[in-house]
Amino acid sequence: MDVILLENISKLGKLGETVKVKAGFGRNFLIPQGKAVHATEENTASFELRRAELEAAADAQMAEAQQRADAINALGVVTIPANAGEEGKLFGSVGTRDIADAVTALGCLVDKSEVRLPSGALRELGEFEIAIQVHGEVDAAIVVAVVPE
Numbered sequence: 001m002d003v004i005l006l007e008n009i010s011k012l013g014k015l016g017e018t019v020k021v022k023a024g025f026g027r028n029f030l031i032p033q034g035k036a037v038h039a040t041e042e043n044t045a046s047f048e049l050r051r052a053e054l055e056a057a058a059d060a061q062m063a064e065a066q067q068r069a070d071a072i073n074a075l076g077v078v079t080i081p082a083n084a085g086e087e088g089k090l091f092g093s094v095g096t097r098d099i100a101d102a103v104t105a106l107g108c109l110v111d112k113s114e115v116r117l118p119s120g121a122l123r124e125l126g127e128f129e130i131a132i133q134v135h136g137e138v139d140a141a142i143v144v145a146v147v148p149e
Helices: 023-030 041-073 096-105
Strands: 002-005 018-020 036-038 077-082 089-094 122-124 126-135 138-148
Touching: 002 023, 002 041, 023 036, 036 041, 041 126, 041 138, 077 089, 077 096, 089 138, 096 138, 122 138
Parallel strands: 077 138
Antiparallel strands: 002 018, 002 036, 089 122, 126 138
């Protein structure tokens, strides 16, 4: 299935590109969420008329994401208390929701889906560098200190 992208999508393409995607991905995700339209001649002509408007909206989203990333980067160390045993192992874990809640409590709105934990939830005490993907092309980094309660 060929679609025209209405916004930049990481690992797929940029605004205005015609890309080939699997039918289910296009029908069930891209088109209902307004991220793409079917690549017909009519939609191509319609897109060309709206291109400047869509590019301006994408630039505004990028600027807002960059401001959020700068605010998150300025936080420094985010401390999260957790129950831990004698050897520093946690009873449970610190996951994406816990990190997102701690950063949001400090004044920077972060959703749990934006927090990237490539090696899984944190299961021991210490300091960890955590990436937060604010936008498809904008990342922020914070240091999370997991301390005993």
